[in-house]
Amino acid sequence: MWLYSPIRTPQAPVRIGLVALVSLALACPRTQGGFIAPLAFDAGSNANFVVVADFNGDGIPDLAVTGLGSDPNYRDGIVSILLGKGDGTFQAARHFFAGPLARGAAVGDFNGDGHLDLVVVNHDSLTDTVSVLLGNGDGTFQTSHVFLSGYANLPSSVAVGDFNGDGILDLAVVGGQGPTVSILFGNGDGTFQDPHRVPTGTYPGYVVAADLNGDGRLDLAMLAYDDAAGAIVSVLLGNGDGTFQPVRNSPCSGGSVLAVGDLNGDGIPDVAFASGQTGPDHKGSVSIMLGNGDGTFQAPHSYRTGTASVSLAIGDFNGDGTPDLAVANTGSGYLPGTGSVSVLLGNGDGTFQAAQNYALGYLLACVAVGDFDGNGIPDLAVIDSPGFDTSDQGTVSILLGKGDGTFEHAPGFPAGSSPSVVAVADLNGDSIPDLVVAGYDPGSRSVHVLLGKGNATFQVAGTFSAGSSPSSLAIGDFNGDGIPDLAIADYYSESVSVLLGNGDGTFQASKSFSTGGNRSNFVAIGDLNGDGILDLVVANGGSETVTVLLGNGDGTFQAPGSFAAGPHFGSNPTALAVADFNGDGFLDLAVANGPTGNVCVLLGNGDGTFQAARTFPAGGQTPSVAIGDFNGDGIVDLAVANGPSGTVSVLLGNGDGTFQDPRSFPGGSTPTFVTAADCNSDGRLDLIVVSSQTVRVLLGNGDGTFQPTYTSYVAGSSAISLAIADFNADGWPDLAVANNASGDVSILLNDHRWP
Numbered sequence: 224m225w226l227y228s229p230i231r232t233p234q235a236p237v238r239i240g241l242v243a244l245v246s247l248a249l250a251c252p253r254t255q256g257g258f259i260a261p262l263a264f265d266a267g268s269n270a271n272f273v274v275v276a277d278f279n280g281d282g283i284p285d286l287a288v289t290g291l292g293s294d295p296n297y298r299d300g301i302v303s304i305l306l307g308k309g310d311g312t313f314q315a316a317r318h319f320f321a322g323p324l325a326r327g328a329a330v331g332d333f334n335g336d337g338h339l340d341l342v343v344v345n346h347d348s349l350t351d352t353v354s355v356l357l358g359n360g361d362g363t364f365q366t367s368h369v370f371l372s373g374y375a376n377l378p379s380s381v382a383v384g385d386f387n388g389d390g391i392l393d394l395a396v397v398g399g400q401g402p403t404v405s406i407l408f409g410n411g412d413g414t415f416q417d418p419h420r421v422p423t424g425t426y427p428g429y430v431v432a433a434d435l436n437g438d439g440r441l442d443l444a445m446l447a448y449d450d451a452a453g454a455i456v457s458v459l460l461g462n463g464d465g466t467f468q469p470v471r472n473s474p475c476s477g478g479s480v481l482a483v484g485d486l487n488g489d490g491i492p493d494v495a496f497a498s499g500q501t502g503p504d505h506k507g508s509v510s511i512m513l514g515n516g517d518g519t520f521q522a523p524h525s526y527r528t529g530t531a532s533v534s535l536a537i538g539d540f541n542g543d544g545t546p547d548l549a550v551a552n553t554g555s556g557y558l559p560g561t562g563s564v565s566v567l568l569g570n571g572d573g574t575f576q577a578a579q580n581y582a583l584g585y586l587l588a589c590v591a592v593g594d595f596d597g598n599g600i601p602d603l604a605v606i607d608s609p610g611f612d613t614s615d616q617g618t619v620s621i622l623l624g625k626g627d628g629t630f631e632h633a634p635g636f637p638a639g640s641s642p643s644v645v646a647v648a649d650l651n652g653d654s655i656p657d658l659v660v661a662g663y664d665p666g667s668r669s670v671h672v673l674l675g676k677g678n679a680t681f682q683v684a685g686t687f688s689a690g691s692s693p694s695s696l697a698i699g700d701f702n703g704d705g706i707p708d709l710a711i712a713d714y715y716s717e718s719v720s721v722l723l724g725n726g727d728g729t730f731q732a733s734k735s736f737s738t739g740g741n742r743s744n745f746v747a748i749g750d751l752n753g754d755g756i757l758d759l760v761v762a763n764g765g766s767e768t769v770t771v772l773l774g775n776g777d778g779t780f781q782a783p784g785s786f787a788a789g790p791h792f793g794s795n796p797t798a799l800a801v802a803d804f805n806g807d808g809f810l811d812l813a814v815a816n817g818p819t820g821n822v823c824v825l826l827g828n829g830d831g832t833f834q835a836a837r838t839f840p841a842g843g844q845t846p847s848v849a850i851g852d853f854n855g856d857g858i859v860d861l862a863v864a865n866g867p868s869g870t871v872s873v874l875l876g877n878g879d880g881t882f883q884d885p886r887s888f889p890g891g892s893t894p895t896f897v898t899a900a901d902c903n904s905d906g907r908l909d910l911i912v913v914s915s916q917t918v919r920v921l922l923g924n925g926d927g928t929f930q931p932t933y934t935s936y937v938a939g940s941s942a943i944s945l946a947i948a949d950f951n952a953d954g955w956p957d958l959a960v961a962n963n964a965s966g967d968v969s970i971l972l973n974d975h976r977w978p
Contacts, residue, residue, distance in 0.1 A: 566578065
């Protein structure tokens, strides 16, 4: 936690601020490592649906994910294929054109060549189609063929089966826009006949093919809407020749997706369906309707899940031979604790235990089951789609099953409303890292303290008041008593709140010091005038300045001095870092200037004042900056998160306060935070990036470059920033991630298994 440390270089001693200490002081002598959390894989823009199948015939489950391409008019829907490696990881996605607004898929061998093919629903108001992509057997697909679906608007779901008994797979398509289901009979060569409409009398939006009455013929179960009865389950019993008996309806409680399975062990198919938001808390539900064996169902029995349930899957997650349920809850960015997977273990009689929820991502869209690591235990694949836009990079997250009904996951600890920043220090003198968490939320004034127990778990020590909307915090000893204190940037109060520590994890009432600027975004600390007393420096987004508050040594600070943070209007400083960039023994500042896409460096004069800012391009919008020696030359370098450009830039230092042109590395969709540490203990600094709800690790090569492959993890719902420390005393750096939507801090333990 200590505030700066001399770091010897071949040229000169370098003093570095707290931010740099966190980045540089975690190198360990071991040489392997990894974090325990669900892995995330890029899956194309606006990913929305996932299918599990073996597309290349190697006996390992693969993934097909529907989504969007780059066309801003959404005309180029795609299917992303992620081939499984058999260890729970996947190759980089390969994309194949499907049709406009690809939003659902199913699998079958449509041309009888022994290779799996795909049919994709094109959920588009201007077309009336499904696309068929014939597989080549190696995980690639031929150019898609488009067939009329039978709906004038918005086909929404497709099921595959042999409905006329000719040994050739057919399609059943619904769209919710008309009182019919469309049957497309297959020709056996991958093409299909024009749709034949079967009346339902209801408006079906989701369809599943199964034998519901035990006569050996495929039937159709549909979630539908009826003008008079409302939400219903509609069943068409098949005659085996492509025709169907009159519809049978069973009232239900509403829903978006449907799954069929024998949930009570009587040999009769039952149905489960997920329902969206219900009640004032917007919680979703999963409902069970036990089958009567004749295509009708008993009244539904519902179980609470997470917020806005949108997808479900059936599997035996605890190995007891009884079906269990996994439900994807899409969540809402305006409600805490959203974006989750609910797991409900079955009792074997059609009833289920209370849901166990796993905070995961932001806007979950779909869940599927498969054994992705080859250990015989079902795992989950979950689609996270951050928004309906071609620039929104979707991901598929893998939750590995443990075999007892639980899944590998980063545990979360409550940290108040909308936590946005987290810092680490030993606050009570027991040599165990503790956490301080603040939440940027209009009207919020709270700072939460979680004391570590030494085993990567935490207990709440208390909540303390700061100014309005804490946006950043730093930890240091401001009054020289050897006890950590807090400095908190108060965004709306345009001040810094200082809370002096009592040494037991509690803090005295805050004292406020004006920053003299507008919109205090970020606070950092260092001895800026060489008097041995810690000072504060604050980035002011609204006034395009940084202000320096020199410390008096008793926990109070002098009036602020202001310095321009950029050369022109609109600089909007969002973050800063403190280090000696030119080797003169004085601390300097690096300021990330938000929308301008640059970093400004203010060289220190050693007396708490700074020279005029010098600007260096960073490659895009720059919400975050970190420092470290990335090429091992003893000179401090910069790493910058580039927001919408999807990159992280590294600017190597020249040792005189100037920096080389940026080199860019993949940072994921909209990276918002970057820091550095030696994650795999090879003596080289790595980059840890918070991006699009995930935490991405780029392993360093030691020469200022980073490996082209990377690992992404899911921490919780809406990950936004992180801190690094050894939380379980095993000598390896772990991560504490602030999750803005789920209202917690997730702990990602290093399990030493780096590639």
